[in-house]
């Protein structure tokens with residue numbers, strides 16, 4: 559954990575409203591039981607607020623799991639859609655079920671396969687969310703730059719990588735994250751919010 563666990567607990571306690579959303583509750587219980595890395599409610603709330611404010615037409619998510627983060631995006635969407643991509647069919651099937659039960663399926667597109675290959679089919683992406691394998695973050699942004707809309711927002715999860723980014727001898731994955739962060743600060747206007755495992759927010763340099 560990046561932040562003091564007691565502070566994290568305090569923040570989670572404040573976020574009581576999602577405890578009344580049976581779908582979110584169920585998704586969080588699955589994550590706990592199966593030890594599946596979802597973004598969690600603190601980041602979920604953050605994605606929700608950003609989406610409400612930005613009112614995007616197209617959100618593309620690289621690495622959707624069974625749809626927890628995409629669910630927060632979809633809940634906040636007005637007219638747009640969120641594209642969920644995961645190479646595990648069983649994850650996407652589970653996501654479809656959750657979205658159907660919540661009546662959100664019309665706000666989503668579900669894709670199975672390599673996230674980078676599939677995302678290339680989309681133009682004018684307003685929010686690009688990166689939560690795929692960490693070694694591919696840099697490749698992802700570099701290959702999708704031309705698919706971003708003028709005012710696009712890029713959000714990436716796990717950019718502090720359990721705090722390992724400050725290690726003097728970083729392992730391969732940590733090094734990949736560090737290179738990605740450096741690229742994003744050099745080529746975009748970026749900020750990192752140290753909630754959970756670190757969330758990066760970037761816009762194009764004007």
Ligand SMILES: C[S@@+](CC[C@H](N)C(=O)[O-])C[C@H]1O[C@@H](n2cnc3c(N)ncnc32)[C@H](O)[C@@H]1O
Nearest residue numbers: 596597621622623626627644645672673690691
């Ligand atoms: C951290 S989980 C995603 C969690 C999800 N964003 C959430 O918070 O609910 C990462 C997911 O990315 C998928 N994944 C990793 N690399 C991928 C790739 N290159 N293409 C498609 N899916 C990928 C994995 O199967 C896994 O389900």
